[in-house]
Amino acid sequence: MPESYVNLLADLKEDEVLKLTKKRIDSGEDPMKILEDSRKGMEIVGKRFADGEYFLPELVFSGELLKQVTAMVKPHMSGKATQVKKAGKVVIGTVAGDIHDIGLNIVDFMLDVNGFDVTNLGVDVPADKFVKAMKDTKAPVLGLSGFLTPAFDAMKETVEALEKAGIRKNVKIMIGGGQMDDEVRKYAKADAFGKDAMAAVSLAKKWIGVN
Amino acid sequence: MNRSNRGVYFMGNSEPRAGMSWEEKREERFRRWLSPDVKFESPAAGEAYRRRVTRFIKAIRLEEPDRVPVMLPVEYYPAYYAGGNLKKVMYDYDELRRAWLKFIREFDMDSFNGPSLVFPGRVLDMIDYKIQKWPGHGLPDDAPSHQYIEGEYMPPDEYDLLIRDPADYLLRYFLPRTAGALQGFRKLGPVTPMVGIPVFYIMQFGDPDIRAAYQALLDAGQECLKWTAVVGEVSQAALAAGFPTIWGGMGQAPYDMVGDMLRGTRGIMMDMFRRPGKLLEAMERLIPICIEETVSSANASGCPIIFIPLHKGTGGFMSNKQFETFYWPTLKKVMLGLIDEGLVPMPFAEGDYGPRLEIIRDMPRASVIWFFEQMDMARAKKVLGDVACIAGNVTASVLCTGAPREVKETCRQLIRTCAPGGGYILSGAVHMDKGNPDNLRVMMEAAREYGVYKS
Numbered sequence: 001m002p003e004s005y006v007n008l009l010a011d012l013k014e015d016e017v018l019k020l021t022k023k024r025i026d027s028g029e030d031p032m033k034i035l036e037d038s039r040k041g042m043e044i045v046g047k048r049f050a051d052g053e054y055f056l057p058e059l060v061f062s063g064e065l066l067k068q069v070t071a072m073v074k075p076h077m078s079g080k081a082t083q084v085k086k087a088g089k090v091v092i093g094t095v096a097g098d099i100h101d102i103g104l105n106i107v108d109f110m111l112d113v114n115g116f117d118v119t120n121l122g123v124d125v126p127a128d129k130f131v132k133a134m135k136d137t138k139a140p141v142l143g144l145s146g147f148l149t150p151a152f153d154a155m156k157e158t159v160e161a162l163e164k165a166g167i168r169k170n171v172k173i174m175i176g177g178g179q180m181d182d183e184v185r186k187y188a189k190a191d192a193f194g195k196d197a198m199a200a201v202s203l204a205k206k207w208i209g210v211n
Numbered sequence: 212m213n214r215s216n217r218g219v220y221f222m223g224n225s226e227p228r229a230g231m232s233w234e235e236k237r238e239e240r241f242r243r244w245l246s247p248d249v250k251f252e253s254p255a256a257g258e259a260y261r262r263r264v265t266r267f268i269k270a271i272r273l274e275e276p277d278r279v280p281v282m283l284p285v286e287y288y289p290a291y292y293a294g295g296n297l298k299k300v301m302y303d304y305d306e307l308r309r310a311w312l313k314f315i316r317e318f319d320m321d322s323f324n325g326p327s328l329v330f331p332g333r334v335l336d337m338i339d340y341k342i343q344k345w346p347g348h349g350l351p352d353d354a355p356s357h358q359y360i361e362g363e364y365m366p367p368d369e370y371d372l373l374i375r376d377p378a379d380y381l382l383r384y385f386l387p388r389t390a391g392a393l394q395g396f397r398k399l400g401p402v403t404p405m406v407g408i409p410v411f412y413i414m415q416f417g418d419p420d421i422r423a424a425y426q427a428l429l430d431a432g433q434e435c436l437k438w439t440a441v442v443g444e445v446s447q448a449a450l451a452a453g454f455p456t457i458w459g460g461m462g463q464a465p466y467d468m469v470g471d472m473l474r475g476t477r478g479i480m481m482d483m484f485r486r487p488g489k490l491l492e493a494m495e496r497l498i499p500i501c502i503e504e505t506v507s508s509a510n511a512s513g514c515p516i517i518f519i520p521l522h523k524g525t526g527g528f529m530s531n532k533q534f535e536t537f538y539w540p541t542l543k544k545v546m547l548g549l550i551d552e553g554l555v556p557m558p559f560a561e562g563d564y565g566p567r568l569e570i571i572r573d574m575p576r577a578s579v580i581w582f583f584e585q586m587d588m589a590r591a592k593k594v595l596g597d598v599a600c601i602a603g604n605v606t607a608s609v610l611c612t613g614a615p616r617e618v619k620e621t622c623r624q625l626i627r628t629c630a631p632g633g634g635y636i637l638s639g640a641v642h643m644d645k646g647n648p649d650n651l652r653v654m655m656e657a658a659r660e661y662g663v664y665k666s
Contacts, residue, residue: 012484055530057480064481097351099344099358102476106527149611149641150355178562179607179641187612196527 005034009041009069010048012061021069031073038069039113046113050198056102059109086117088208089139093121093130094177095154100147103177103197107143110197116204127154127161134162134171141204142171144190147178155188172207174200233575236553240515241268244459247513249450256453263321264455267516267636271555271600273577275633279626279662281321282457282602283651284610284639286328287355289314291645296353298346301332304441311445315452318648319655323454325446330357331438337431339391342472355644364388365473367482370489373473374496378402385473387424392431395424459514462505462549462556465494465541470523479523483537494541502548515554516580519546525562531570539570550578557582557602568594577634584640589628592635601629602636605654610639615649622657630662637662 185193251257269276293310345357470479524538583603629635
C-alpha cells in the first residue's frame with residue numbers, strides 16, 4: 001500500500017489520496033509513516049518538475065495536497081516529531097522593494113524536497129534582515145530572488161551589507177528570477193546566477209557538498 | 212487615452228465599415244494613423260511623423276521599410292530623466308507635464324507613448340485602492356514602478372456569479388473588496404431589476420454607505436479629469452512634434468484577467484485541476500468584453516496597435532498542453548476579434564515564450580506583432596518570420612547596467628539576426644525605468660547605422 005500511496009500522491013490523485021489517508025489513520029497506522037510516504041511522493045513531484053514533465057500548476061496543486069494530508073495526520077501524532085535528516089541550511093528571500101514570490105516559492109519547494117533546511121524570509125526583505133538571518137541560522141548558502149530591474153541594486157546592496165557585517169566570506173550567494181542573468185550577478189557581486197529552481201538545488205548541493 | 216474623442220471618430224468618414232475584409236479595415240485604420248487630428252509643429256515634423264508610421268506599417272506587413280523601426284523601452288523613465296521620480300509625477304500633474312515634454316524635446320524616437328500608465332496617485336488614494344503598491348504607498352518614495360498585490364479577490368465558489376454578469380460582479384463584489392472607499396457597493400442589490408417597479412431599485416441609493424461609495428467614485432472621477440487633461444496635452448505635443456504613438460489601446464488574455472485580478476496565480480492553478488470547466492467558461496465569457504473595451508480605446512486614440520501584456524502563460528508557468536488548453540484558445544479568439552476590427556494585436560510575451568513559438572504561429576499572415584522578452588530571437592525569426600512581425604529584446608541587464616557600447620552591440624546583433632526581409636522592430640526586453648540616457652540614444656543610433664534596408 002505505501003508504494004501505491006506514494007504514487008497516487010505523485011500523480012496528484014486528490015480524492016484517492018485523501019480517502020487512503022483517512023483509511024490509514026483509521027486503521028491505526030503510525031502517522032509518521034504516512035508523512036514519510038507523503039515526503040516520498042513530493043520527491044517524485046520535484047523530480048518530475050526537474051524533468052520537465054510537471055510545471056508550476058502541478059507544484060502548486062501538490063503543495064495543496066500535502067497541506068491537506070498533514071492537517072489530517074497532525075491530530076493523531078503523539079507530539080514527538082522525528083526530524084528528517086536535512087542536507088544543510090539555505091536562506092532565501094526576495095530582495096527589498098520587490099514583492100514577487102512565485103519563483104521564490106518554487107526554489108523553496110525544490111530545495112525542501114531535496115532535503116535542505118530552508119529559511120524563507122519572504123518578499124521585500126531588507127538587507128539587514130538577510131544579515132540577521134545569516135547570523136542566526138549560520139547557513140552557508142543564501143539565495144536572493146528578484147523579478148524587477150530595481151532588484152539589481154537591492155541585490156548589490158544586500159551583498160554589500162553582508163560584507164560590512166564581516167560575514168560575506170562565510171556565505172555563498174546565488175541569485176535568480178525574472179530579469180537576472182550573469183551580468184547582474186557580476187553587478188551585484190554574487191557568486192552564481194541560476195536560471196531556474198533546479199540550478200538553485202545543484203548550486204546548493206555543490207556548495208554544501210551533498211551528492 | 213482621451214476617451215472624449217470617441218464620438219467624434221464615429222462621426223468621421225474613416226471608420227471601418229461592416230462588410231470590409233479585415234485587411235481593408237486595417238488599411239482604413241492605417242490611413243487614420245498616418246493622418247492624426249493634430250497641427251504639426253512644422254512641415255518637417257509632419258513629414259517625419261508619416262515616415263515613422265510608415266516604417267511601422269511596413270514592418271507589420273512583413274515588408275522592408277527604409278530602416279528598422281525602434282520602440283524605445285521607456286515607460287516611467289522621463290520622470291527620472293527630468294530629475295524627479297515616479298512618486299513626484301504621480302502626485303504633481305505639472306511635474307508630469309514638464310518631465311514628459313522635456314523627454315519629447317531631448318530624444319530622437321520612432322514612437323512615443325503618453326503617460327497614460329502613470330496613474331494619478333491622488334485618485335488611487337481617494338478610492339483607497341488596495342491591490343497595488345506605489346511609491347510612497349507601500350513602496351519607498353524613490354521606487355521606480357508600482358507593484359500589484361495578488362490575491363484571491365474572487366473565491367472559487369463565485370465563478371457562477373462572474374459568468375452570469377461580469378459587470379454586476381465587478382460592481383458589487385470586486386470593487387468593494389479592492390477599494391476601501393467603495394465598500395458601500397457591497398450593500399447594492401442586483402443592478403438589473405427588470406420588474407418595472409423603479410422605486411425598489413431607486414430606494415437603495417438612499418443608503419448612506421452606498422451614497423458614500425458613489426460620492427467617492429464621483430470625486431475620484433473629477434480628480435481624474437485633471438490628470439487626463441495633462442496626459443492628453445502631452446500626447447498631442449508628441450504628435451505635433453512628429454512622434455506617433457504605438458499604443459492605441461491595451462488588451463489582456465482572458466486567462467490573465469482571471470489569474471491576475473480575480474483568482475491569483477495559485478487560485479487559477481488550483482482551478483485548472485479542480486474546476487477546469489468553470490475556468491474555461493469564465494474565460495469565454497470575458498472575450499467579447501475584452502474586445503469591446505479595446506476597440507473603443509483604439510477608436511479614441513487613432514492608433515491601431517493594441518498592446519497585450521501576457522503574464523501567466525509563460526514557459527515555466529505551464530506545459531505546452533496546459534497552454535493549449537487553458538491559455539491560448541481564448542487569447543487567440545481575443546486577438547482574432549481585434550484583427551477582425553482592423554486592429555493589430557501586439558502581445559508582449561513576458562517571460563520565456565521559446566516553447567510556445569510553434570503554437571503561436573497559428574495566426575493570419577502579417578496580422579500580429581510578437582514582442583518578446585526572453586527569447587532566442589534567431590529561433591523566433593526562423594519559426595515566425597514568414598507569418599508575423601517580431602519585436603525585442605535588448606536584455607534588462609545590458610539596458611540597465613551595461614555601457615552604451617554594449618547596448619549598441621546588442622542592438623547590432625539583434626538587427627543582423629532579425630531584420631533581413633523586414634518584419635522586425637528593435638526594442639528592449641523590458642522598460643528601462645532608471646539608468647543612463649545614452650543607453651536609449653544608442654538604440655536609435657544602432658538602427659540608423661545597422662538597420663537601413665538597401666532596396
